[in-house]
Amino acid sequence: MDYLITLMAFCLTINISLAQASKGRSHSPKSQPREQFILMEKQVYQSMQRSLSRYDKRRSFIPGDNSVIMKVPSTHVSKISASVHEKKLKCGGFYSFDSAQELEAFQKQLVLNSRSKVDPFPKTEVKKRNDIEKAVSQVEEKGIREMILKLSSFKTRYYQHQTGYDSSEYIMETWKNITQSRKDIEVSLYSHNWLQPSVVLKIPGKTEEAIVLGGHLDSISNGQKAPGADDNASGISTLTEVLKILVQQRVQPEKTIYFMGYAAEEVGLKGSRDIAKEFKNSGKKVAAVLQLDMTNYHGSADYIYFMTDYVSKNFTKYLQDLTDTYVKVNWGTSQCGYKCSDHASWNDYGYAAGIPFESSMHDYNPEIHTPDDKIEVSGGVAEHAVNFAKLALAMAMDLGA
Numbered sequence: 001m002d003y004l005i006t007l008m009a010f011c012l013t014i015n016i017s018l019a020q021a022s023k024g025r026s027h028s029p030k031s032q033p034r035e036q037f038i039l040m041e042k043q044v045y046q047s048m049q050r051s052l053s054r055y056d057k058r059r060s061f062i063p064g065d066n067s068v069i070m071k072v073p074s075t076h077v078s079k080i081s082a083s084v085h086e087k088k089l090k091c092g093g094f095y096s097f098d099s100a101q102e103l104e105a106f107q108k109q110l111v112l113n114s115r116s117k118v119d120p121f122p123k124t125e126v127k128k129r130n131d132i133e134k135a136v137s138q139v140e141e142k143g144i145r146e147m148i149l150k151l152s153s154f155k156t157r158y159y160q161h162q163t164g165y166d167s168s169e170y171i172m173e174t175w176k177n178i179t180q181s182r183k184d185i186e187v188s189l190y191s192h193n194w195l196q197p198s199v200v201l202k203i204p205g206k207t208e209e210a211i212v213l214g215g216h217l218d219s220i221s222n223g224q225k226a227p228g229a230d231d232n233a234s235g236i237s238t239l240t241e242v243l244k245i246l247v248q249q250r251v252q253p254e255k256t257i258y259f260m261g262y263a264a265e266e267v268g269l270k271g272s273r274d275i276a277k278e279f280k281n282s283g284k285k286v287a288a289v290l291q292l293d294m295t296n297y298h299g300s301a302d303y304i305y306f307m308t309d310y311v312s313k314n315f316t317k318y319l320q321d322l323t324d325t326y327v328k329v330n331w332g333t334s335q336c337g338y339k340c341s342d343h344a345s346w347n348d349y350g351y352a353a354g355i356p357f358e359s360s361m362h363d364y365n366p367e368i369h370t371p372d373d374k375i376e377v378s379g380g381v382a383e384h385a386v387n388f389a390k391l392a393l394a395m396a397m398d399l400g401a
Contacts, residue, residue, distance in 0.1 A: 036077050037103045038070040038268070040094040041338050044084065045070075051083050069103070077267045078158075081220060095339070096268030098193060106273075109280070110348055121288055121315035121352035124399075126325050132397045135249050136326050139241060139389045144382035147174070147237035148296065148375050152227035157196075157219040159264035159271075164196040164218060171217060171236060171261050172199045178244050185247075190275065192263060198271045199261040201243070205253040209285045211399050212258045213392055214272065215239055215292040216265030216342055223371040230358070230378065231368040234385050235292035236261050241389045246396060253400035255287060262342050265293075266369075272342035280349040288315050289353040290395055291343035294368070295388040296378045299359035303329035303387050307336050307361075310344045312352035319354050319395065326394040327387050334360040356391060358384060 045052060045068040052070070072080065077096050084094070097103040150170070151157070157167040172187055179185040184204055189197035196218060215235030219228025227233075239259055246257075263271035279286060304323055306316050323331050334357065343353035358364060367373045378384060 034074060036072055036074050036268075037097040037100055038068075038072055038077070038080065038094050039097070039103060039106070040068050040070065042066045042068050044094070044338060048083065052080065078220060081267055094268055095273065096270060106277075106348075109277075116350065119312055119314045119352070120350060121312040121318065123314050124318045126318065126321040126398065128325055129398065131249075132326060132394050135245055135397060136390045136393055138245050138248070139386055139393065141382050141386050143244065144234075144237045144241050144296075144385045144389060145375065147240050148229050148233045148382055148385075151217075151233035151236060152229040152374060154219075154227075155224075156221065156226035157217060157228055158226060159194055159196040159218045159267060161195070164263075168197050168199055168217060168261065168263065171240075174240060175199065175201050175243060175259065178240070179247055182247060190263075190271075192271060192274055194264060194270070196263040196271075198263045198275060200275070201259040203246070203251075203253060203257040203259075205256040205400065207255055209287055210256040210258055211287050211396065212260060212289040212346070213239055213242065213292070213396060214258075214260035214262055214289065214342060216263070216271070217261035218263055218266050218271075219373075220266040220369055221371055221373070222369060225371040226369075227371065227374050228368075229373050229375045230294050230297050230365045231373055232265075232293050234294060234296035234358075234382070235388075237382070238292050238295045238385045238389045238392065242393045242396060245393055249397075251397060251400070253396075255400045257396055257400050265342055269339065269342055269345050272345035273348075276345045276349045276351065279351075286346070286351045287399060288312070288318075288395075289343060289346040289351055290319070290392055291341055291346075291353060291355040292388055292392060293341040293355065294358045294364060295356075296375070296382050296385040297358045297365035298378070298384040299363035299365065300332065301330075302332040303327075303384070304331040304391065305334045305357045305360050306331065307340070307343075307355045307357055308333050309335045309337065310339055310347050311354045312347070315352045315354045318399075319356060319391065322394045322398065323356075323391055327390045329387055331356075332360065334362075336361060356388060358388075 154163045154167045186202045219226040343355045346353040
């Protein structure tokens with residue numbers, strides 16, 4: 001608890017000026033605090049201290065923890081994200097907060113979760129089902145490819161850019177069109193304290209216990225254009241194909257199924273953290289969370305790589321068994337080495353999360369976060385992403401049943 005005391009003292013010494021979030025739907029950037037608080041792993045910070053030091057106005061190492069707190073101008077968050085990727089070949093790698101109080105509350109939650117040594121996902125046996133096999137056989141590359149092309153046609157999906165807002169609306173309308181025959185399915189925008197909303201779709205089950213399938217919908221680049229075809233139009237497009245087949249199959253799940261497109265992942269996992277926090281605070285029971293972030297670049301020998309850090313061990317084993325049963329491709333394992341995507345937000349709030357990835361962490365798409373992250377890097381097709389659609393569909397039907 002010593003590091004929490006240090007954190008509180010650090011927070012109290014800072015004069016915080018919070019801007020009021022605009023109410024209602026705005027099509028101009030929402031007012032943001034002038035400064036952000038960055039929580040970064042000490043290992044990442046120390047290896048990049050020279051390049052990061054020009055951004056942080058004040059930093060504090062947390063005793064007994066592996067984290068560093070930085071206080072930076074809000075305008076520098078995207079620069080930090082780009083710097084981390086350029087120097088360390090990492091996506092994300094940090095959390096950003098609007099206030100010291102928000103950071104403090106998050107750290108307290110981490111302490112509570114660290115006390116639990118029990119895997120939140122029970123060991124689960126996969127039994128082959130004919131209805132799942134039939135559904136999986138209907139996954140098509142074309143729909144995934146067309147959605148990737150559409151999303152990557154936006155100049156950028158950056159979380160504070162107008163086209164970032166527009167792309168979220170496009171995803172919402174696409175999901176509404178797919179589900180228009182189902183009056184019970186709800187699709188909506190989830191507003192945050194910045195311009196770009198997340199998108200949340202709910203297929204109500206017979207119980208309130210939920211499963212979540214998600215991926216981030218924003219993009220970022222070191223240039224003016226950020227097509228983000230692989231990072232992460234591929235993940236959102238894969239989810240869209242899964243949704244289409246669930247509706248076609250008239251699936252009426254036992255558990256409630258959520259599809260989520262998270263805003264602002266690239267600047268500190270902000271959108272997913274907001275949603276996971278709300279779920280935790282409202283006491284919602286979530287059986288498992290699947291994250292799809294980059295699914296269409298076949299950079300390694302195997303077809304699917306399961307990350308083994310910041311995830312549920314039992315849920316990951318379950319996903320591997322689903323892969324053997326329904327996807328039937330070779331898979332491997334790898335490690336992010338840090339909190340690399342939105343699954344970490346759910347994991348930090350005590351939920352079982354897992355992330356299948358397009359390659360090992362050493363071999364992923366070299367063009368992400370650049371204007372050249374286009375589908376052409378994957379040969380102009382979405383064949384690799386088909387494997388992830390099959391896995392996600394199998395998980396939704398098997399676990400949601």
